[in-house]
Amino acid sequence: MSFKNKLKAAKRTVKTISAKKFGSMDYQAxxxxxxxxxxxxxxxxxxxxxxxxxxxAHEVPARIFFASExxxxxxxxxxxxxxxxxxxxxxxxxxxxxTYERICSEMAETTxxxxxxxxxxxxxxxxFPTALLDCYAAAKALYTGELLxxxxxGQITLIGDSAGGNLAAAxxxxxxxxxxxxxxxxVLVYPALWNxxxxxxxxxxxxxxxxxxxxxxxxxxxxxxxxQRTPADRENPYFAPLLEKNLSGFxxxxxxxAELDPLRxxxxxxxxxxxxxGNEVSMHRIEKAQHGFFAxxxxxxxxxxxxxxxxEFLKKTEAQAEGAPAEEHA
Numbered sequence: 663m664s665f666k667n668k669l670k671a672a673k674r675t676v677k678t679i680s681a682k683k684f685g686s687m688d689y690q691a692x693x694x695x696x697x698x699x700x701x702x703x704x705x706x707x708x709x710x711x712x713x714x715x716x717x718x719a720h721e722v723p724a725r726i727f728f729a730s731e732x733x734x735x736x737x738x739x740x741x742x743x744x745x746x747x748x749x750x751x752x753x754x755x756x757x758x759x760x761t762y763e764r765i766c767s768e769m770a771e772t773t774x775x776x777x778x779x780x781x782x783x784x785x786x787x788x789x790f791p792t793a794l795l796d797c798y799a800a801a802k803a804l805y806t807g808e809l810l811x812x813x814x815x816g817q818i819t820l821i822g823d824s825a826g827g828n829l830a831a832a833x834x835x836x837x838x839x840x841x842x843x844x845x846x847x848x849v850l851v852y853p854a855l856w857n858x859x860x861x862x863x864x865x866x867x868x869x870x871x872x873x874x875x876x877x878x879x880x881x882x883x884x885x886x887x888x889x890q891r892t893p894a895d896r897e898n899p900y901f902a903p904l905l906e907k908n909l910s911g912f913x914x915x916x917x918x919x920a921e922l923d924p925l926r927x928x929x930x931x932x933x934x935x936x937x938x939x940g941n942e943v944s945m946h947r948i949e950k951a952q953h954g955f956f957a958x959x960x961x962x963x964x965x966x967x968x969x970x971x972x973x974e975f976l977k978k979t980e981a982q983a984e985g986a987p988a989e990e991h992a
Contacts, residue, residue, distance in 0.1 A: 687884040689786070692756045699761040699958075708767045709734045715780075715809065717799035723781035724800055725759045727766040729774045742812035744775035744819065744976070747804055749797055749833075751824025751957060753854075753885035754785045765957055765965070772969045773976060775819075778804060782829070789891040790901055797829050798836055805843035816983055819847040819976060820913070823956045824925070825885070827853025831903040831932070838911050847979050848913040849972055851956050852920045856928045857902035859883045865927035872924045877953035879924050904932055909939040914982075916944045916975040918968055920951035944978075946971050 709728040714721040728734040733741070746769055750762045759766070759779045766777045782796035803809040804818060822830030827850040837844050859868050859882035872879030890896060899906035917933040919926045926947070933945040948955070951964040 687881060689755050689888060696752065696756045696758075696761050699764075702764055704767065705760075705763045708763050709770075710763075710767075711738075713738075713809070715800045715803045717796050720783070720796070722783075722796045722800055723759070725763075725766070725779050725781070727763070727770040727777040727779065729770040729776060733776060738810055740812060741776070741810055742814075742817075744773070744817045744980070745804065745810060745813055746770070746773065746775050746777045747801060747818055747820050748777050748779045749782070749820075749822035749826035749829045750779060751822070751826045751954075752784075753881070754790075754793055754825045754828075754889040755885055756784070757957065758784075762957055768965070768969065769821075769972070773973055775976075778809075786888040790889050790895050790898075791891075793889075794829055794832050794836065794900060797833050801833055801837070801845070802843060805845070815843060816846050818845065819849060819979075820845040821849035821851070821972075822853065823851035824953065825854050825889075827851055827929075828855055828903065831855060832900045834912055835899055835903060835906055844911075845913045846983075847976070848915040849918070849975065850915065850929065850932070851918045851968065852923050852925050852953050853917070853929050853932065854882070854885075854925055855902060855904045855932050857886065857896040857905065859886070859924065865924075865931070867927040868924045870924075871922050871926065875922055875924075875952050877924060882924060904928060904935070909936050909941065912936055912939070912941040914942040914979050916971065917946075918956075918971060919945070919947045920953050920955060920964075921947055921949050922951065923953040925953060944971075944975060 709731060711726045713724050713726060715724055748766060750757050750759060759781045762779060766779050770777045780797050780800045782793040784793065805815050820830050820833065830848060830850060831853060834845055834848060859879040861869065868879050895901045897905065915936055917929050919929040930945060933943050937943040948964050948967055955964040956968055
């Protein structure tokens with residue numbers, strides 16, 4: 663396929679996804695739709711390296727996106743700067759590191775930090791808690807110096823969007839509970855944190871934004887059905903982090919929500935509960951944004967706004983760690 667045709671295909675993908683009316687989900691068809699983003703011509707310019715991380719008998723694929731060619735050439739053993747550990751969205755079912763290359767590259771170039779994106783196993787072939795355990799193994803390898811030995815734990819930021827936000831929040835709970843390592847900075851982009859997207863949901867945004875947009879409440883119900891191994895999983899805080907009654911000891915956290923998203927209110931509730939538990943929290947709602955904008959990039963102003971908040975958060979938390987005042991964003 664020519665460059666021109668690939669560009670047309672990428673544009674059609676965005677248009678199709680934003681216009682599609684979702685009903686009962688054929689997850690294999692959804693995967694094929696998401697994989698059209700592999701035709702994005704931007705992918706050929708990404709500065710990247712594939713690595714493997716061991717999770718017991720399974721090798722977890724991961725991809726490192728570098729901010730520059732110089733950074734890429736320096737080598738993993740010598741790199742000693744900041745790192746973003748990224749967990750992609752897709753309802754635990756559809757997307758992949760391949761389909762998230764655009765935003766991973768943008769994050770690396772904007773922040774100046776390499777992005778380590780984890781290719782966790784997906785449902786329904788591998789149900790809860792497999793994806794979480796893959797992400798935990800990747801995080802442990804990074805935070806304990808197995809993967810990037812010169813990087814200090816305080817230089818690492820854990821970030822996830824949508825289902826990846828769920829995995830990032832659950833990973834923090836698991837890390838706190840196990841005591842093997844603990845993230846110090848966390849970014850959640852329109853995270854999925856609850857276990858019920860029916861009319862009985864306590865969150866008004868499920869009813870206000872549950873139809874007519876890219877992500878529907880019906881689709882969220884289907885995602886959860888595919889993700890869970892047993893009905894009892896729905897009551898596990900590692901499955902739905904908002905169920906956790908003790909949220910103390912969490913990292914400094916930035917939460918970004920989208921105005922026209924059924925997940926909006928649960929993300930904002932989680933931010934409030936983190937703050938009430940004594941954690942340092944920043945929260946911003948991206949006005950007029952729908953769920954999925956961060957990964958798709960079809961509303962570039964929303965992506966740019968989100969990246970601005972992320973950069974400000976990184977500067978602020980890094981300055982706090984060093985005991986110096988952060989620079990204000992102009």
